[in-house]
Structure formats: C-alpha cells, structure tokens
Amino acid sequence: MGTEDTSTPRHEHALSSVTIRFAGDSGDGMQLTGSQFTTSTALAGHDLATLPDFPAEIRAPAGTLPGVSGFQLRFSGDEVFTPGDDPDVLVAMNPAALRANIGDLKPGGLLILNDDSFKQKDLDKAGCESDPREDGSLSAFRVIPVELTRLTRAAVEEVGIDNRSADRCKNFFALGMVYWLFERSMEYTEEWLAKKFADRPLLYDANRRALLAGWAYCEATELFAERYVVPRAKVEPGLYRNISGNAAISLGLVAAAHRSGLRLFYASYPITPASDVLHEVAKLKNHGVISFQAEDEIAAVAAALGASYSGALGATCTSGPGMALKAETMGLATMVELPLVIVDVQRGGPSTGLPTKTEQADLLQALYGRPSETPTPVLAASTPADCFGMTLETARIAVKYMTPVVLLSDGYLANGAEPWKVPEVEDLPSFPAKFVDEVDGFLPYARNAETLARGWAVPGVAGLEHRVGGLEKQETTGNVSYAPANHERMIRLREEKIARIADDIPLQTVDGVESGELLVVGWGSTYGAITAAVRAARAEGRAVGHAHVKYLNPFPKNLGEVLSRFEKILVPEMNLGQLALLLRAKFGVPTESLTKVQGKPFTEAEVSGRIRELTTRGTKA
Amino acid sequence: MGTEDTSTPRHEHALSSVTIRFAGDSGDGMQLTGSQFTTSTALAGHDLATLPDFPAEIRAPAGTLPGVSGFQLRFSGDEVFTPGDDPDVLVAMNPAALRANIGDLKPGGLLILNDDSFKQKDLDKAGCESDPREDGSLSAFRVIPVELTRLTRAAVEEVGIDNRSADRCKNFFALGMVYWLFERSMEYTEEWLAKKFADRPLLYDANRRALLAGWAYCEATELFAERYVVPRAKVEPGLYRNISGNAAISLGLVAAAHRSGLRLFYASYPITPASDVLHEVAKLKNHGVISFQAEDEIAAVAAALGASYSGALGATCTSGPGMALKAETMGLATMVELPLVIVDVQRGGPSTGLPTKTEQADLLQALYGRPSETPTPVLAASTPADCFGMTLETARIAVKYMTPVVLLSDGYLANGAEPWKVPEVEDLPSFPAKFVDEVDGFLPYARNAETLARGWAVPGVAGLEHRVGGLEKQETTGNVSYAPANHERMIRLREEKIARIADDIPLQTVDGVESGELLVVGWGSTYGAITAAVRAARAEGRAVGHAHVKYLNPFPKNLGEVLSRFEKILVPEMNLGQLALLLRAKFGVPTESLTKVQGKPFTEAEVSGRIRELTTRGTKA
Amino acid sequence: MSTLTKKDFQSDQEVRWCPGCGDYAILSSFQTVLADLGIPKEKFVVVSGIGCASRFPYYMNTYGFHTIHGRAPAIATGVKLANPELSVWVVSGDGDALSIGASHLLHAMRRNIDIKVLMFNNRIYGLTKGQASPTSELAKRTKSTPMGSTDAPFNPMALALGANATFVARSVDVIGDHLRGVLHAAAAHRGSTFVEIFQNCNIFNDKAWVSWTDRAVRDDRLVDLVPGEPVVFGSAERRRGIKLDGLDPVLVEFEGDPPADILRWDPSRPDPSLSFLFAHLDQHQDFPLPIGIFRQMGATTYEDRVYGQLDIARQTSGPGDLQALLRSGTTWTVE
Amino acid sequence: MSTLTKKDFQSDQEVRWCPGCGDYAILSSFQTVLADLGIPKEKFVVVSGIGCASRFPYYMNTYGFHTIHGRAPAIATGVKLANPELSVWVVSGDGDALSIGASHLLHAMRRNIDIKVLMFNNRIYGLTKGQASPTSELAKRTKSTPMGSTDAPFNPMALALGANATFVARSVDVIGDHLRGVLHAAAAHRGSTFVEIFQNCNIFNDKAWVSWTDRAVRDDRLVDLVPGEPVVFGSAERRRGIKLDGLDPVLVEFEGDPPADILRWDPSRPDPSLSFLFAHLDQHQDFPLPIGIFRQMGATTYEDRVYGQLDIARQTSGPGDLQALLRSGTTWTVE
Ligand SMILES: Cc1ncc(C[n+]2csc(CCOP(=O)(O)OP(=O)(O)O)c2C)c(N)n1
Ligand SMILES: Cc1ncc(C[n+]2csc(CCOP(=O)(O)OP(=O)(O)O)c2C)c(N)n1
Ligand code: SF4
Ligand code: SF4
Numbered sequence A, B: 001m002g003t004e005d006t007s008t009p010r011h012e013h014a015l016s017s018v019t020i021r022f023a024g025d026s027g028d029g030m031q032l033t034g035s036q037f038t039t040s041t042a043l044a045g046h047d048l049a050t051l052p053d054f055p056a057e058i059r060a061p062a063g064t065l066p067g068v069s070g071f072q073l074r075f076s077g078d079e080v081f082t083p084g085d086d087p088d089v090l091v092a093m094n095p096a097a098l099r100a101n102i103g104d105l106k107p108g109g110l111l112i113l114n115d116d117s118f119k120q121k122d123l124d125k126a127g128c129e130s131d132p133r134e135d136g137s138l139s140a141f142r143v144i145p146v147e148l149t150r151l152t153r154a155a156v157e158e159v160g161i162d163n164r165s166a167d168r169c170k171n172f173f174a175l176g177m178v179y180w181l182f183e184r185s186m187e188y189t190e191e192w193l194a195k196k197f198a199d200r201p202l203l204y205d206a207n208r209r210a211l212l213a214g215w216a217y218c219e220a221t222e223l224f225a226e227r228y229v230v231p232r233a234k235v236e237p238g239l240y241r242n243i244s245g246n247a248a249i250s251l252g253l254v255a256a257a258h259r260s261g262l263r264l265f266y267a268s269y270p271i272t273p274a275s276d277v278l279h280e281v282a283k284l285k286n287h288g289v290i291s292f293q294a295e296d297e298i299a300a301v302a303a304a305l306g307a308s309y310s311g312a313l314g315a316t317c318t319s320g321p322g323m324a325l326k327a328e329t330m331g332l333a334t335m336v337e338l339p340l341v342i343v344d345v346q347r348g349g350p351s352t353g354l355p356t357k358t359e360q361a362d363l364l365q366a367l368y369g370r371p372s373e374t375p376t377p378v379l380a381a382s383t384p385a386d387c388f389g390m391t392l393e394t395a396r397i398a399v400k401y402m403t404p405v406v407l408l409s410d411g412y413l414a415n416g417a418e419p420w421k422v423p424e425v426e427d428l429p430s431f432p433a434k435f436v437d438e439v440d441g442f443l444p445y446a447r448n449a450e451t452l453a454r455g456w457a458v459p460g461v462a463g464l465e466h467r468v469g470g471l472e473k474q475e476t477t478g479n480v481s482y483a484p485a486n487h488e489r490m491i492r493l494r495e496e497k498i499a500r501i502a503d504d505i506p507l508q509t510v511d512g513v514e515s516g517e518l519l520v521v522g523w524g525s526t527y528g529a530i531t532a533a534v535r536a537a538r539a540e541g542r543a544v545g546h547a548h549v550k551y552l553n554p555f556p557k558n559l560g561e562v563l564s565r566f567e568k569i570l571v572p573e574m575n576l577g578q579l580a581l582l583l584r585a586k587f588g589v590p591t592e593s594l595t596k597v598q599g600k601p602f603t604e605a606e607v608s609g610r611i612r613e614l615t616t617r618g619t620k621a
Numbered sequence C, D: 001m002s003t004l005t006k007k008d009f010q011s012d013q014e015v016r017w018c019p020g021c022g023d024y025a026i027l028s029s030f031q032t033v034l035a036d037l038g039i040p041k042e043k044f045v046v047v048s049g050i051g052c053a054s055r056f057p058y059y060m061n062t063y064g065f066h067t068i069h070g071r072a073p074a075i076a077t078g079v080k081l082a083n084p085e086l087s088v089w090v091v092s093g094d095g096d097a098l099s100i101g102a103s104h105l106l107h108a109m110r111r112n113i114d115i116k117v118l119m120f121n122n123r124i125y126g127l128t129k130g131q132a133s134p135t136s137e138l139a140k141r142t143k144s145t146p147m148g149s150t151d152a153p154f155n156p157m158a159l160a161l162g163a164n165a166t167f168v169a170r171s172v173d174v175i176g177d178h179l180r181g182v183l184h185a186a187a188a189h190r191g192s193t194f195v196e197i198f199q200n201c202n203i204f205n206d207k208a209w210v211s212w213t214d215r216a217v218r219d220d221r222l223v224d225l226v227p228g229e230p231v232v233f234g235s236a237e238r239r240r241g242i243k244l245d246g247l248d249p250v251l252v253e254f255e256g257d258p259p260a261d262i263l264r265w266d267p268s269r270p271d272p273s274l275s276f277l278f279a280h281l282d283q284h285q286d287f288p289l290p291i292g293i294f295r296q297m298g299a300t301t302y303e304d305r306v307y308g309q310l311d312i313a314r315q316t317s318g319p320g321d322l323q324a325l326l327r328s329g330t331t332w333t334v335e
C-alpha cells in the first residue's frame, strides 16, 4: 500500500510514500524538472508513477491560470499504483501555479514558493485578489518561501549570461532543493545537462550551478527542519527504465515486427495525445520500420491495410476523433480478413472536447462504431508499461486471426510513466507470420480449422493471384457472393472467429478476495487507483476483489463466472458507464457504476470512498 | 390476418389475400410491371405491401442468375403487414428467373412462363441442366406456358417497330394477363403509358397493344380455369396513394420544413439504397428546398450542420458506410447543440457487403459510433409509410432539443411500398422554430429549463454575435472551458437533455395481449412480419404481445415496465442481436433473439415458428 | 455602419497564441479590414477547422464557428448556402486546409461558392507541436520526420488554380499593408476565394519565410502581382521587371519607368495558365517569389446558380404547397 | 515471362458491366498492355475503389483489391510502400477519384509515389445509377440535378498538374491504339501517374464524349500530345498545328510537313505550366481537346526516398537490435 501512514506525524523523516507536484508556468520547464526528478528517483530504487498535466494551449499568456503546467510524481518503497491523490509537497513557481494547485496539497503539506514572483502584477495575472502569502489562506501548510529568482541569478552570475537566460535556470535551482530534501543523487541530472548542452557550454554551466546552488542553499540555510527518507522499493531484480505509455506502444509495435518476422508499416496522422507514438516510431528506421504520415486518419488506416495486404504488419494509432474516421476502413479489414493494429489513445470528448486530457469513453465506439456486424477484438492497457505487452498482444491476435484489433490506451497512460523491468527478447511472445506458399488447391478464404483464420497470400507469389474486396465473400473461394445463405454463414463465421479468441487469452484474474461482497471491475488506466483502493479496503478487512479486464472483446471465458462469485459489482470508469453496460448485456448481472468524466484520472480516495459505501468493514483477511 | 385460408381449395375464386411475384431479367422491366400492378391494385381498393428485389449489378449479363430482377406484391381485403412469404402466383420471364424463384412458389401455385425463352442457350445461361418444363421439377404447380415473345410480336406487328422494340413490350403483355386474372382495371396503366410515351407515339401504341392483347388472350383462350376475386380492404375512408419508404422520407423532410418554418437544407452523397431521397428532394425546389450533392458523406453532414448554424433545417441521408464517415461531425453537432437530421437507410454489411440488400445492423453504430459520450436520439421507422411520420418526428426532436437525431430505415422499407392515407397538413405536428431574438442577457449556452435545449442564435442578428465550437463549453456562456468540474457537468447535462426526451414521446404500446407468456419486441422493418405472426399466434390463443419500439434512444418511459409484464421476451432482428443487447443492458431482462442476416426480411413463418416454440397454445383470447 | 472600428471586431476572449506568433499580426490586419468594409458586423461569420490558426474565430467579435479538422470549407458551404447574405470567411492552417481538408477546399473552389478561405501557412503543424505539413519542404526535419521529410510539398497556389478557384492570392503576416490590400480584394471578390498567408510559427518552425520576407531581402526576393500594374520588383537601387519569352520568364533590369515589354499583370483571364505559370515562378533560378493577386476572375457564383433554380422552380411550379405535394402522384379515394 | 498473353490476365469471373459499356474496351486494352510489359503476372496488383469502373480487379487475373469508395490511392500507397517491387495500378471512376477520393489522389500525386491511377471518366455516377459527378458539365440534368447541375466541373488534367503529378495523360476507351500507347507510357514511368480515360456509360450518360471521339469528328476535335512530336491534328484534308503566341494558342493550317514554328511537344519540363496551358486548350474557341501525354517528368520517387532513409538509418545505427532498443535510454539495475 502506497499511502502515507497517517499515524506518523508529518514532520518525521520516514515515509513509506511521497507525492510531489511541480507547478509553474508553461515556460518554467516543469515537465523537464519532473522528468529529471523521476529518473533520479527511479535510479534511487523507488517504485513510482507520474502524471504530467499540460495546459491545452500551445502557449497561454505567461503567469495566467491557463498557462499553468504541472507534473506530479509519487514514489515509494512499496508498489506504486497511482501518481498519488493529494501531494505531500508542492513546488509552486508563481501565484497562478499556487492558485491552481493549492487546493490539492495535503493539510500540513510542504509548500515551496518562489517568493520573487508575488509582485502585484503577478498576483493580477493570476487573478488573486489578495496575496496568498499574507491573507491566511496558506495557514494549513508549511510554507517555505524562497527567493528563487534572486538566488538563481546570484548563483549563475559568474557565468555571464543575461538575466533572461539566468531566470530560465531557476527550475534547476528548485530541483536542487528537492534533491536535497529527498537525498537524491544529482549525478544523473548533471550528466544529462552535460549531454543536453554539449554545444552550449554557458548554458550547461549556468544550469549546473543553479542545480548545485539549490542543493547547497538547503544544506547551508537549514531551510527545512528535516529531510525525507523513503525506503527503496523491494522490486524484482533486473534492468529497469522509465517508460511512458506512448513510448511503450512504439516499442511494442517494433517488438511485434521482430517477433512476427514482419516489416512494421506504421501509418498515422498526428493527434494529441497519440502523436508521440509517430515521433518515436519514426526514429526507428534502422529496424526497417516504415513510418508514414498520411494526409488524414482515413488515409493512415487505409495505407496500413494496404501494407498488410502486401505482407507487412499494418498499424495505426490515433485518438477518438481519428477513430471515428477509421471506421469504414476497419470494416473493410474485417471483410478482407487482414491483420491490422489500431491503437486509440483516448482523450476528453465529445468532439474536440478536452484534447490534452484523459478519458475512457471510446470503448463502445471501439466495439460498435462501424456499420453492420463487424466483430473486432478490443484490448486495453492498464498502466504505461503495460502498453508494451498489450501492444504485442494486439499484434499477435491480429496476425494469428487475420483481423483488425483495437488497443485502447488513454491520455493518462500516454504521458504518465513508470519504471519498467526491461524484458528479455526471448521471453517475449513469438508469433511468426506464415504466408500461404502452397499454390495447389489455394483458396483465398479457406480457413484454419482451429482459429478460423484465412490464409495470408501475399502479392508477388506466382500462382496465388486472387482478388479480395469489401463485397460479401463466398465461403472458401472468396468470390463475390450475394447468396442469402452464404451471407448469413459468413456473418456468423466472422463472429465465431472473433469469439474463439477467448480460448487463446488468459483467464480473468482477481486481485483481493476471490469471492465475497464486492467485485470492483475496471479496465484501462483506472488500474492504479482501483488496485490501491482495493488493497486499502482489504487492509480494512473488506471482502473486496478487483478484476481488471484487459480483454474487452471477447471477454475472458471465465469472466461471467468470476462476476457470479460476488454479491455486488462496482465498475469505476472515466465515462458514463460503458463497461457496465456491456457486463449487464453480456452477463445479465446488475452493476453499480462509479463514473468520473473530468479529464482527470480517479483518485484512490474516490474509489475507496465508494468501496466503503458498498461494503462492510470486516476482519482483516 | 393476411394469409390465405388454407382450408379453401386452391382453385377456387375467393381469396382473402394473394401474393404475386414478377421475375425476369433486369432488362425485362419487372420493377415497372410490378409498380403498375401495385398502383392498379391500390386503386382497386386493396391493402398491399411490396418487395422489389434488384440484382446488385448494374446490368448483369442477360439471362443469367445474377441478372434476375423480382418484384413481389401481396394484396388483401384485410390489413396487409408483409409482402407475403411464398407467392401464390409467379410470373417468370426466362429460365433464370424461374430457377431463382421457383423454390418459393407455394405448392399448387400458379406459374406463368414465357415459353419462348426456353431455348437451349437460355437454359445454358441460366445454368439449367435440363429443361424444367420437362424434367418434372414443376409438377407441384399449375404451369401456364405462354409464348410471350411470339404473341407480343404479333400484337404489335401493325405498329411497325423492329423486333427488339417489340420484345420490350412483352412485360405489358404479361401485365395484361395478370390484370385479367385479378379483374383489374387497365385504365391507370393506359393513362400512364399515354403520359410516359407522349412524345414517342409508336412506343405508346405498341405497349398499349401488348397490354390489351394480354388481357384479350386470357379472355379468348380460357387459358385459366378461373379468375381470382379478392375483396376490397375495409380501410379508413380518405385519399390514398402508394408510397415507398424513401419517398416518404423525402416528403417528411419537406413537411418538416413547412411545419417548423425553416428552410430545408438537404445535403447528401449518393449511396444505395438512400440515393432516391436525394433524387426526390432535388425535385422540390419550389418548396425553397436546397439540395446539395456534396463531395462525400463528411462534407454532406458538415454542410448540413453549417446550414443549421445559419438557421436552416440541416438534414442528410445515407447508408451504413456513409454513416461511419459522418460520426465525427455528429459529435461536433452534439457539442455545438444544433439541430441535425441524419437518416441511415441500412443495407447489408459489413463494408460494401450486400449493397442492394436490407439489414438492421447499424443500430449500435447509430447509438455508439462516435468518440466519447455523445448521446444522440435514435428513432426507427416501421413501414414504408411510417417513414413519413418518423421523419417529421426526427426533425421535431432535432429542432426542439437542438441536437442531432438519427432515423433508421432500411433497404426493405426504402424500396417497398404500401398504400398511405394522405394526411391533412393541419393534422401534422407543428413545431415552429424559435430563434433567439432577445439581445439583452443573451448567453449562447443558456438553456430552456424544461427541455434543456440551448437557444438558437442565428448569424445576421446584431448583438448576438457569439462563437461556438467543438472544444468543451463553459456552462451557460459557451466559452471554451477546460475546467474539470465544468466538463463533468456538461457531459451529464448533454446526457440528461437527451434522456428527458423520454417525457416527450409516446409511451410504448403493445399489440396483442398486454401481459402474458411472450412479448415479441421488434424495431424497424420487421414490423410487418412480427405483426402478422403475433396476430396469427393470438388467433391460436397464445398469450403473445408485440411491442414495436420506434424510439431506440431514449426508450419510451414505460418500456421497462412493459417488458416486466411478460414471462419471456423474443427479439427478432436482422442482425446478431443488437436491440436484445440494449434491452438486457438497460432493463436487466433476459432475452431470446431470433436473428436473420441474409439481406432479406423475415417471413411471417419464421417469426411464427419461433413464437410457437416459445409459447403454449391456449384458448383464443 | 461606416462607424465600425477595429475594436468592434475584437472579442472579449484572451488571445492565446504563443507570444511572437504570426497569427497576431494577421488577426490585427483582418480586424482592421473588416471594419473598413461597410458591412454590418453581424453579417460576418468566421468558420475554422482545428489548429492554432483555427482558434481565430474566438478572437473575432463576429459570429464564429470553430469546427473540426479539415471540414471548415464544407461547413462554410452550408453556412453560406443557407444564408447567402452572410459574408463567410474560413480560417485554416496548412495542415487543416491542404492535408485532411484538401478535398473540401478544392470542391468549394471548383463550385465557385463565395466563401473566402484564408490559409495561414507556417509549413508545420503548430497545434500538435511540430509535425511536417503538406507545405513542409522536402528533407525538412520535424518531429514526425526525424530524418527529413520524404514528401514533396504542395504548391498551394497551383493547387487552387488547378481547381479553378476564381480568386487566388498570397500575402505575408508581417507585411501589414500588403496583407490588408489582399484581404480587401478578397472581400470584394464574389466567388471562391483562396488566400495563402505566410505565417511564422516561432515555436516549431521559426523563420520559415524570412529568406523571402525579411525586410533586408524582401524587395529583391518577393514580387507583388498587382492587377493592371507591370510586374516589377527590386530595391530602389536595382529595379527589375519580368517579361515572358514564350513560357519562360525573363528578368529585365531598368531604371526609371518600367519598359513596355514588361508584363502588365492581368489576373482576370478565364484561362488560369498565366497565373499558374507565376505560381511556379520561383522554380526558375534567380526569380523572386510572387505575392499578391494571382487570379481574380468574375464568374457566376454557386449560390447564385442554386438560388436561381429555386426561383425558376417557384415560377414554373408555384410556391411549394405542402398539401398538394402530399396528394401528388396517383391517388384514390376510399369512401 | 515474355510468353504472357492477354488471356493470362483474364480472370475466371464473368465480366458484369452493362453490354456496351466502355469499360470492356479499357479492360481489353489493359490486359493486352500488361501482357506486353515483360513483368511477371504475380507482380501486378490492381487496387480499386467503388463504382462500375472499380469492379475492374475482379476481371484481372492478377492480385486485386476492391476496396472502399475513394480510398484506393491511400490503400495503394500502403501496398506499394510495403513492397516496392510490385507494379501497383489503381482503377477508379470520376466520382471515386475526384469526389470522395480527391484528397488521397492528390496527396499520392504530390508525393510522387509510383502508383498508376487510371480514372475512367464517364462524367456520371454509374454504379449508383446516374447522379452528377465532379466532371459532369454545368447544367447537366441527372437524377440528382433534375434542373441541371449547379457545380462547375473539375478539369482532371489541371487538378493533377496542380498537385505536381509527374505523369499526366489522357486517352479514350474506344481508341484502342492510343489507349494502349498511353498505358505503355504510364507503365514505363516511375512516379505518380494519372491517366484519365474517357469512358462511355451507355446507360446513364450515353455519348458523353462522342462530340470529340466519334470517328467522324475525332481527327478535328482531338489533338494527340506526343512527346517530341509537333502538336498537329486534323483530317488529311485539313491539317493543322498549334503554336503559341505568348500564352495564347494559335492554329496554323498546313500541308505536307508541319512548319517549324509549330510547337514540338515537350511534357518533361519541371515547370508544369506548358502542360497546364494545354489542359485548358479547349477553353479557347475552335481548339481541339488534347489527349495523349500532358506531362512526363523524371523525379525521385517517394518509395526511393523512404527506402533510402531506411538504408541510411541501418548504415548509421546498425540493423535494428530489439534487445538493445528495449534497453535504450536511462536504465538502472536492481539487484
Ligand atoms: C480528426 C483530427 N485529426 C487530427 C487532429 C489533430 N490536429 C489538430 S490541429 C492539427 C494540424 C494543425 O496544423 P495546421 O492546420 O497547419 O495549423 P497550425 O496549428 O499550424 O496553425 C492536427 C493534426 C484533430 N484535431 N482532429
Ligand atoms: C462511403 C460510400 N459512399 C457512397 C457509396 C456509393 N457509391 C458507390 S460507387 C459511387 C460513385 C460511382 O461513380 P464513379 O466513381 O464515377 O464510378 P462509375 O460507377 O461511374 O464507374 C458511389 C457514390 C459507397 N459505396 N460508399
Ligand atoms: S505553436 Fe506556432 S503557430 Fe501555434 S500559436 Fe505557437 S507560434 Fe503560433
Ligand atoms: S452503368 Fe454505365 S458505367 Fe456502369 S457498367 Fe453500365 S454502362 Fe458501364
């Protein structure tokens, strides 16, 4: 359990878990500061989870609320499931950042302020009616005002850069302070600066000085009464790295190409929050990967399907609005039965909605957003690192069953990061693609008796010339057929092919009790919040289990049986109850929904609260 | 009940209902023959229903199976709910038409053949191994071979046209025969010919001669032992016309414009089976209707939305593949809260599928085929004529609630026709659109307290200048807002607005028993087959009811209660169980599905068969 | 109405482009021009797609519709057709207009509907933070093309001319006078109007246009196509004009008045070939890049044709009578 | 492979166009040409959209993909990129290519990917039974335009040139020799290839082209643009050539050998303006409509650029090592 032990007074050293949030103007480099702290924390051996929070605008006016950028990180000696609800420590670079974030700081929490940024004009820009440092509104916190601007300028004075450039270093001053506070090594950041500013020695020097000065300032001034010590996590031995959801998808796609022996053909059209997958994949051309930036989402999925037709692993990635545009081509893929990987990094909707925020409301679209009966496997990743394995799994199913497959991620997973134990390649699933090579008796729609997949006959092979297309196919021959009975047979065959995948995926597992009062059923990025909440409830002796459904279509074979073992079912979702609808429809079970549609992930507390309402406190299991 | 009384021997005169099918090559004019017979039958005072069946090809090779075109019609003195399962009379113009249709002809049924088209090459083209006239395969039927080609040529000889033109008249010879058989007046067809060939007098003369010759031939030769007399239907007094589903939609759209006081802006991209709506609407420019053929379906719905923004009634119509393309813009319409009518004339899928055939598999797409939470009212028409009223209703909801609304029709309704009692305009619903005209205190997203609809402020009015868009809107002001709590509120507001429509639509009615053993729940074009089957079951004393759901979202308020009054629920659908899924999800009731996905409507017998399996025969209610 | 000022066109929303973005200058010029047109404010509708450029309507105190990516020309078509009285402007980016929206743009152009499309060309995807756009140069390194773009860019002028747009022009964010002049001409045109505006994205593609538009080089590297005027350019010290030798442009240096053989610019020819040739002028070594009015040709507008048919229909069949329509076709009476 | 015949390219599917449809003649010419190319049959892929024209792949005994409406160029792009060894042809109709598919077509053209798009232009929607297409004439009455079309049509040649397609040509269904010649040239070209083929839809738009292509008028109303040859046309009795006066085409009558001032056709200029001018030739009174090769310009193909980058990446970073990739970035070891 990752929460702080509340019986320990807040000013003590030992913490099982800390949540820290850096907040400042978009120009203040908070994302960078956060990711530096993340890596150093990971290197220090903690488990962690992160949550960046960008403003929607490219550059909102400096110092205003819409311009505030935040980065939250939780780390612990135990397993970490969420980036934390309310921070223990808040670093606020200006009044706007303070105003936007102070509501979340835990009572008694530590607040580090840039004292130099509270001039009247700063307060005005942030829309503060009074100076929060003086109006008593911060009395619940331990406020540490630091003249960040002045101190940073002083620290870098010798370097001889202008004030504007000097001021840009103040995030490193703040980072130095935080490193001191948590006894982090600064080695990684120093190396990073050296690399980053290899050809700009003045900037390297300035930033490094700011960093060291921040540390030294704490060391010298006894600004803080104490330092925090969080034990290292007891994690499996091995080689680790941090990974975001989008990076994990990119690696997953390239890994899928290696493990299937296919060329990855990645076609995409930029869209927040999916674009980074394109950026990452585009860098990996030495893996023989083709990355194609199409003219729109339709062309992207169309080109990917064309590439699959030619014998590549066709993949595309987008977000909700782009998914809508891919529907027709996905239907064609279903008809021509070719592998196709479609990743939807969900964001806040409807329409353009909240493009930089997270949401889980494309589940029903993924399942049903196409004309007619177009059965399509749908998978969902649970954590940033899980995106890797689930991408591989998506590709495996696509190739083995000759079908389009949808993988759902979301904005929270996309940008969030967590430590990832780098797998050994030989441990990854291997699914070498087999092309038809037997000319004799070749029939384009002849099927594998077990998987019902048709053969993949690729242009270039003499004797296998054949035609596919979107008109209904005659069974086996694949010729166009308008025969009523054939249509019915094909409709049911396509359905059955997808249904049979249930035999080829893991059974549904349950965390917590295997049967009892309440089963919390989640999917996707709610994993962390639900896991934390369920474990907390177990600690309170509540008979609660957690089934996190990673396969949304087909469902795991035992899911109905799992549901039947519990008295109540609670389904937390960042939508208005889409999985709950499916569970009721498919299993006839009543469900309770816990829904939140705010562009933000659930907090552990929100899930815990609802679990408490629905269960009785028992003996600790 | 429209079925033939089976206790009456087949050779007798009096029939309560007759089903006749004309079948021939696409070039033989069967659709025309059928529609002539339909109108004459309607004029004779029968209730009727029709089912055209086109080949998928533009022109398949003459004489082949894919080239066969059929038109079925059932008429009766009672109410007619379906175009009949198996025909009593089959007119087959060539061996291919015979082969494709003979399997459906009732035992003892009447078969009129063009004896001149059974040459060896004709048999070969149709793929007949032997001559069906001689191989005994027709022994169950009363076969009337007629030398249609020779007799027609003889009849038109005096006109002095070439043989090819003469042969084109043979459908009118056949029609003349059928008119004799059912004692139909030929007046309407004669008038029609006069109008059609006003400037081609030779063709007029030839076709008319063929028609009269067909009649005379029967009169003279005693070819048939008897004529059939079907009583006139006891229908409500009034003015009637035949109407197809697509024509009814076109009229409904224009009527909606009149009844709302808005200009109809109809934007569409051609697609089978929806194109006729465009063709019809384009003819009505004197009603001030703008019909815009867009470059694709996206542009069509986009232009319609733009027109709604400008204060017109924006409408678009398409079929499944086109629906997929409209999804993103529909989401925008949800966000900007403007009225928009979207009609989906469903066809066989997935992908290009069976484009000329019918299916009901876009229900879930209509509900969920968009990213994020995009609540959208969905309605469905039950019969060709019902398309008129449901289109009006679709527009009424769109305008009153400032929302996109989907109306589902299908290929069967689109091309099928039935007599329609022409309504009086003053009896039609009236829903005058009100534009915002109050400048003071204008707020773009201020809402009507009851409907939750925002006001419709239209460009051109000084003082109401405002901006709308796809980003999340701040409540009331409509300004862009990224605030989490506002997003949640708006998501729920949009949901609630659509949910409240349930207060403004008719309660669900039940045909048959109000409670009991089995409720058959249908939607859309299955209406006829279910109604006939349920009435038959009632006649057998089975405790069966029929709820035909015309409002799929929101459902009628009492639907849950209605469902609860029956022991079992049977849901016949031309898909794999989409409404059934919704009923289970929303009402937690178990359902039985009867599904058929063959590009063809249910027959009454198919529904009856299943009802019999699920119910016990009781006393006649 | 002649009393409108630029301020009247400023909305109450805070403008949220990056400091230094070229969009600010365009917004300001646009507001100035609109105030000048003598058209009541409520008659303006600004429709946009998605992108930085497309945030434009929020900052205009007119009617505004921020739609979805690429579809603004199609939506604007509906806006205009439903109410031809409105002055309908589309603001779009190079990605919005030429990538996802290319088809809608070109169809609007061929129809000659009177919508005025302003495409802010920064040769990059701004809002999504720096991917190649369809106007990005070959070999350009962007986030999506780390080894350089492999896609040959569109020539927006050529594309619009290929679609037979009746008004085609180009201007520059930072050359305010010129931009306002072009916007005035665009406003005056009746029919499909396409204006490319070079725009600087100082965050993701800074200085994309400076080698043509910087004050220091501008006179020598840009040539302004002004209807009725000789095609001349160059700094005061080195004036040059362009004449044609067949289809080959030829540079002529001169002092004082331009010589007679220098081309006098006529963008009004029904055959768009001359304009097309100038759209490729900079392909020829040492030639400047043209800005100004490439094409300006009068032709019946789409909306005039559409409404013309409504009038004829009303004249021939009478105003639509719903009851008569419902009763049309073959009918019969049941008593 | 040189032993392939037309018959080898005929599939076993019954051809199902209307009797008399121009598509038959095109199919036959295409099969003849493919047999001639010396390319193994299995290297051909024919990709199509939706429409009568798009049924084409079913009748070709090659690899074939009948896709969805308008998307064939995008799908073909994937087919070609994933395997550049293939000879990829797209068959499309005027609606499929220029209406719903316009954007994909033009983007394929600008990229200069080596796919060969054949657009059968019957100026109508055939498969959906007779609505106006983007090449239908203004005022044309169709099912969707009962009072006549209000949409000015696209000029397909101009559009393709505006998008910088490197091979642009036009031919006619019923002029077999010419069509086969153009198809041969298209096959030989490396890069984006657009061929418009006038095609008769005898059911819904019969005789759309006869006033140009009928044997009786053809010689006088069509001019064949042949690379390297003078631009001449006319029946034997009245031979004419075309020269240019500035940008204005001028007709020159002659007997015997064409005079020297007649334009010698050069479709290979990097500046597409000459080709564009000829795309509008028939706008000039009394001028014939050009067929033949409007443009044929060599340039690096898209696929060469794409694969070039893969090679460079492999040379600079070594062949992709998955294990190394997974371990890349900052890592730490937990013992
Ligand atoms: C359907 C869809 N696809 C992708 C996006 C993401 N997107 C938003 S703006 C944009 C491109 C912006 O570039 P441009 O049009 O050049 O405008 P700029 O930001 O440069 O002004 C993209 C790809 C989207 N919003 N919707
Ligand atoms: C998404 C979608 N929209 C519309 C259609 C209907 N449709 C099929 S073919 C076609 C146009 C055919 O015209 P063209 O491309 O000129 O080909 P032709 O039939 O004339 O050869 C249309 C609109 C479709 N199949 N899919
Ligand atoms: S990202 Fe570029 S285009 Fe967008 S607002 Fe910033 S500077 Fe302007
Ligand atoms: S409809 Fe026209 S284009 Fe289509 S097959 Fe028939 S003749 Fe050919």
Ligand SMILES: [Mg+2]
Binding pocket: C051, C093, C094, C095, C120, C121, C122, C123, C124, C125, C126, C133
């Ligand atoms: Mg841009």
Ligand SMILES: [Mg+2]
Binding pocket: D051, D093, D094, D095, D120, D121, D122, D123, D124, D125, D126, D133
């Ligand atoms: Mg066509």
